[in-house]
Amino acid sequence: MVIRSGFRSMAALTATAAIGLCWLAPTPDSSASSPAQVPGAGQQVSPRPGAPALPGDVSALSYVVADARTGKVLAARDAHRKLPPASTLKTLFAVTALPHLHAEDRHTVSEHELAGIGPGSSLVGVEAGHTYQVSDLWRGVFLSSGNDAVHVLASLNGGWEETAAQMQAQARRLGALDTEVVSPDGYDTPGQVSSAFDLAVFGRAGLARPDFAEYCSTASAQFPGGGGSYGIMNTNRLLSGTDGISRYPGIVGVKNGYTTNAGNTLIAAAKQGDRTLLVTLMNPQAGGGFAVYDEARTLLDWGFAAWDHVDSVGSLEPVRAKSPQRQAQIAHVAAVKPEAAADDDEPGWTLTSSAAAGIAVAGTLFLVVRRRRVVRARTERSRPTE
Numbered sequence: 001m002v003i004r005s006g007f008r009s010m011a012a013l014t015a016t017a018a019i020g021l022c023w024l025a026p027t028p029d030s031s032a033s034s035p036a037q038v039p040g041a042g043q044q045v046s047p048r049p050g051a052p053a054l055p056g057d058v059s060a061l062s063y064v065v066a067d068a069r070t071g072k073v074l075a076a077r078d079a080h081r082k083l084p085p086a087s088t089l090k091t092l093f094a095v096t097a098l099p100h101l102h103a104e105d106r107h108t109v110s111e112h113e114l115a116g117i118g119p120g121s122s123l124v125g126v127e128a129g130h131t132y133q134v135s136d137l138w139r140g141v142f143l144s145s146g147n148d149a150v151h152v153l154a155s156l157n158g159g160w161e162e163t164a165a166q167m168q169a170q171a172r173r174l175g176a177l178d179t180e181v182v183s184p185d186g187y188d189t190p191g192q193v194s195s196a197f198d199l200a201v202f203g204r205a206g207l208a209r210p211d212f213a214e215y216c217s218t219a220s221a222q223f224p225g226g227g228g229s230y231g232i233m234n235t236n237r238l239l240s241g242t243d244g245i246s247r248y249p250g251i252v253g254v255k256n257g258y259t260t261n262a263g264n265t266l267i268a269a270a271k272q273g274d275r276t277l278l279v280t281l282m283n284p285q286a287g288g289g290f291a292v293y294d295e296a297r298t299l300l301d302w303g304f305a306a307w308d309h310v311d312s313v314g315s316l317e318p319v320r321a322k323s324p325q326r327q328a329q330i331a332h333v334a335a336v337k338p339e340a341a342a343d344d345d346e347p348g349w350t351l352t353s354s355a356a357a358g359i360a361v362a363g364t365l366f367l368v369v370r371r372r373r374v375v376r377a378r379t380e381r382s383r384p385t386e
Helices: 087-101 134-142 148-158 161-173 198-207 212-216 291-306 323-336
Strands: 020-023 045-047 060-067 073-075 107-108 131-133 221-225 228-233 249-257 263-272 275-280 315-319
Touching: 060 198, 060 291, 073 198, 073 291, 087 148, 087 161, 087 198, 087 212, 087 249, 087 263, 107 134, 131 134, 134 148, 134 221, 134 275, 148 161, 148 249, 198 212, 198 249, 198 263, 198 315, 212 249, 212 323, 263 291, 275 291
Parallel strands: none
Antiparallel strands: 020 315, 045 073, 060 073, 060 275, 073 315, 107 131, 221 228, 249 263, 263 275
């Protein structure tokens, strides 16, 4: 069974192909009140009178709460802190590779394509010698977080290293300057990092594509195998409502992740009325293995309640560089792989802002905060990466 998301149709926003930089700081149209520094490293919010208090029990090292349509950031904590992303990096993989692969195509998997999958990886059960439709493999990526499916799709996309290079270039075009891609499936690899800000950018860009939005909002499906098919369930518990976690009202995805190094990570989007809220969290420091869902629920509840009562503390949108000299400097720094092409495109509506074509980005990020060292003492549980 495939559950489709129910976004309303909305006119496309005007795309701007400009060289600029993504930033997280008070926007020019903010009210006179400055962002309040609330308890927590690098935490920002700009409340108006009557605004609900930002939750004080969120333990994630970093997070972002944003309007998915406009890119307005409602609140954030240490949003540009570079941390391992785990399988939330699969959102960037999908944004990068989806335009190049046709969902209806069929492919017979080879042993070579399944080589090099990291120990302990989450798998959907792709088998060498079996023929799969590309859309089945994408459901394996989004629902089961299958690294095996990622390996096959990356092979179809030009290969593992080529896909990583494309992802790096795509991240820069979207204005995601904190992300360094080494392993397209998000598997723990030295040097691979992202940030809550960048994950929000990737989630927003993904929701602009109808195919991405359909896959990420699918709670359960049938996957080919064993002479027939078997059921798979989305490991994003806010969407599937499993393991004692209640499904969040209006949830539309996007992607969860876990490794022992990254801890739990999550990109969550939910729609209530005509508003779609995007929350990203990285590595909660308190609670059990599912604390990331409780904290996401708390931030989603706060975001919908605070929507009309807070000013923006920043934006997922790029800011144009005004001088030719600055543009040249930014283009030079951001030029990861100029020849790599990429397309961007949520069911029923289009976001053409940060997902727009041709944005090369670099420069100073305006959310500069003092980072605190957090000492964790929790027992690591042995479970597959997600």
